[in-house]
Amino acid sequence: MRPQPAQYARSSKDDPPDSPTSVGWTEAQRVQLASAEAPFALESGASIAPVVVEYETYGRLSPARDNAVLIVHALSGDAHVAGWDRHARQTGRLYRLKHPGWWDAVVGPSKPIDTNRYFVVCSNFLGSCYGTTGPADIDPATGKPWGLRFPIVTVGDWVRLQARLLDHLSIERVRAVVGGSLGGQQALEWALAFPDRVERAIVLAASPRLSAQGLAFNAVGRHAIMNDPNFNGGDYYASGRSPDVGLAVARMMAHITYLSEEGMHRRFGRRRRPGTDSGFHPEFEIESYLNYQGQTFVERFDANSYLYITRAMDYYDAAARWGGGDLVEACRRITSRVMVVSFSSDWLYPPAHCREFALAMCRAGKTVTYVNVPSAYGHDSFLVETDAVGRLISAFLR
């Protein structure tokens, strides 16, 4: 029997599919955007083919094709932002439950990103394990899963592939790009790489680069995965044994960085589970909760994808990419209206680092809206504080 997770507050409203404010039943779409004849060139110098992209859309594209909002997901997210998956699906080895999407409280009819008004697009990024080509897919050169032969991908690559998806949908310019965490870095990269295609960029819980401490946590997570005896250099798909211990440890540790000390204190404190003796089994509620987070993650995520995605997160550095190391210089490229939202207890992308970006925008003479939302939910706030985030987004979109 799977242990029950400790109770903790979520703002998810579990909007049922037949609710007037739900986008209802959804169905992911897939499109091939690169082929052996026309592979997708990556920043590393490598190229990759085929590239299939999974995406979802909600709402209707206006005749002028000018009402699109692009949502970009974070590390373990997918294209299923809102509503209910029509099909419980088998994607590679990974089973996904149908449940309301990861930002259902924000996206839907009459919700902050109002699908009566906007045509919402979200695609799964390259290297992930949720439908877009990733290391678990077959490398046509070998007929076997890519594993670590999959090329290194970057935030810049993701954004260019999203641009190609918009081309496919004949959308030249979007009303907004919106994302949190690693999604927020993609939103920022959109404003830098394609200033003409982005009217507004909304960057939540993200700064222009990860701190040394953030690099450190990612490094330890990858170390746990790559040194798991089942990792086998990334070629574990056929063995029936995957590096679950390493992946669970990586997730448990990362999960701590998504919460805050204060939030953990409020939710779990030092409370013990009833009926547990002293020893090394999960005795404190926080232990049980983290175990559950680790266990459920290995059921839904691919370890190789975790490596590629955290590396992309490590590498991203907006100032280095676009300003020769000078963030103000980089910001001069931006023509979109930008909103930056940080969360007071976020210590993965701390408010001070988000504010630095907002200040750089000011120094570059650009319009920027910066809000620091008081919250105890830490980095996860962008997913949990949907009321506050929703109000900010709907006001900024108007």
Added chain:
Amino acid sequence: MRPQPAQYARSSKDDPPDSPTSVGWTEAQRVQLASAEAPFALESGASIAPVVVEYETYGRLSPARDNAVLIVHALSGDAHVAGWDRHARQTGRLYRLKHPGWWDAVVGPSKPIDTNRYFVVCSNFLGSCYGTTGPADIDPATGKPWGLRFPIVTVGDWVRLQARLLDHLSIERVRAVVGGSLGGQQALEWALAFPDRVERAIVLAASPRLSAQGLAFNAVGRHAIMNDPNFNGGDYYASGRSPDVGLAVARMMAHITYLSEEGMHRRFGRRRRPGTDSGFHPEFEIESYLNYQGQTFVERFDANSYLYITRAMDYYDAAARWGGGDLVEACRRITSRVMVVSFSSDWLYPPAHCREFALAMCRAGKTVTYVNVPSAYGHDSFLVETDAVGRLISAFLR
């Protein structure tokens, strides 16, 4: 070849053994403090025998036996506080280098804990792997290493065993008990459990209990160790394969909590090691540094000890033990003069939590000195900021 650690600042002065301010060459002593006939009773209700305690002393005990200072070590520390080990020793499977002790900058002739004046005692605590009985030692009942059959030990047990060592040395009352981190919690426990035996207690970088976030990091570390395939339920000593991957991951992660975001930014930032390509090998300096920390730790520490010690750290709760959950009530027991020192960037035992203890002392009508030392070295500050710490200690001892 072992990778070189990235350079980083340490305040260690590497005082050579022939320096007039060094305690010189040292030799650990061992004493049996419990036997099959008179086992050591533990708080869990279990008892253990035999118990051998390893300890070091520096300076001379005064004829009145009233100049002792007891130093208590932290998680991965040992009895070798100062000077140079006379013998490179093989302790169980663990090789220890002879080097200046872990607090050599603070302890020695004319140093803040002045061995011309004080008789300094430090013992390795029960369950560790540095000479005092621990899970790697032989359980006389089976003739095999204890492993996880070793009983659960607590901070209270450690302090009572230290008291027994003082009895053995015919020291009724100490001038001071001094410790940092888990050592600070022992210093606090000394003041609570044996108020009559402690003139002064110096509690550095420690609060009366670990936060939920601290519990969380310990839990993930233990999860990594106990789910390492080489762990074998704790019985890995004879196999020649120990849970090194899990222990290294636990240490790497914990090491992040010993530093601070600011300190890591200053020391490592996002600097890359020269000549490294993109990929998953350690490319950023911080990655290389953490790998080195993990590797060297598995060479010097026992995974089972790590489990027992972190669990003792989890369980300690001064208010629950001595005040029915009320810290002020607990503090009423204290008759020692107490100094609490926190470090501004310590987020494992944050200043706010240390200050809470100092405030509880005030509310209990007790004398307390509280200092928050500005430092970027995080939790490690008590080991690194030896100038500031030394000045505070020598002033408080006078």
